[in-house]
Amino acid sequence: MIGYACVGTNDWKRGLAFYDALLGAMGAKRVMDYPTFVVWKKPGGGAGVALVQPYDKKPAAPGNGTMLAFEVGSPAEVDSLHRKALELGGTDEGPPGDRGDGYYGAYFRDLDGNKLNFHCWT
Numbered sequence: 831m832i833g834y835a836c837v838g839t840n841d842w843k844r845g846l847a848f849y850d851a852l853l854g855a856m857g858a859k860r861v862m863d864y865p866t867f868v869v870w871k872k873p874g875g876g877a878g879v880a881l882v883q884p885y886d887k888k889p890a891a892p893g894n895g896t897m898l899a900f901e902v903g904s905p906a907e908v909d910s911l912h913r914k915a916l917e918l919g920g921t922d923e924g925p926p927g928d929r930g931d932g933y934y935g936a937y938f939r940d941l942d943g944n945k946l947n948f949h950c951w952t
Contacts, residue, residue, distance in 0.1 A: 834869050834878035835898050837944040838890025842866070845881050848918050848941050853879060855914050856900065892943040899947040905934045908948045912936035915946070928952075 839845030846868060850860075853870040861878060862869040866885075871878035879898065884890050902908055909926045915938045916922060923945060924937035935949035 832877040834871070834880050836880040836882050837892075837898065837940065837942070837946075838882055838884050839942045840890050841941065842883055844941055848920070849879070849881050851918055852911070852915055852920075855911060856902065890942055892939070892945060897937075897945040897947055899935075899949060902948055902950050904950055905952060908934055908936050908950055911948045912938060915940075915948075920946075 849868075849870060856872065858870040858872045858875070858879070860868055861871045862880075866883040867880060868882075869878045869880045882890075900911075902911060905926070912922075912926050919941050920938040922937075923939055924935070926936035926948075927934065929935050929949075932952050933949060934952050935947055937945065937947050939945050
């Protein structure tokens, strides 16, 4: 099973502020906090999310076809968190909506271009 998933950043302070606010809105808190690596996790929840400055010191870059998907409890929560991501400077990659087969989702990119998703099953 997945313990945590990482996204890279080229602007550490800006990235931390983005994820502190966004993941904090989901109830996640920092559980590991190092100078170049931070993990957020929901108490009693599943896998966490990490923000990293690449170990090899090369620029962080999003992967083509790579995405982190966060399952939440309701369409209203998907809508709210997607809106929060955009308010924090993220960019829209697909507005909230029914995607079929009981799947309701919304897509966005973080400040470094990493693709993320909030979704729920209805």
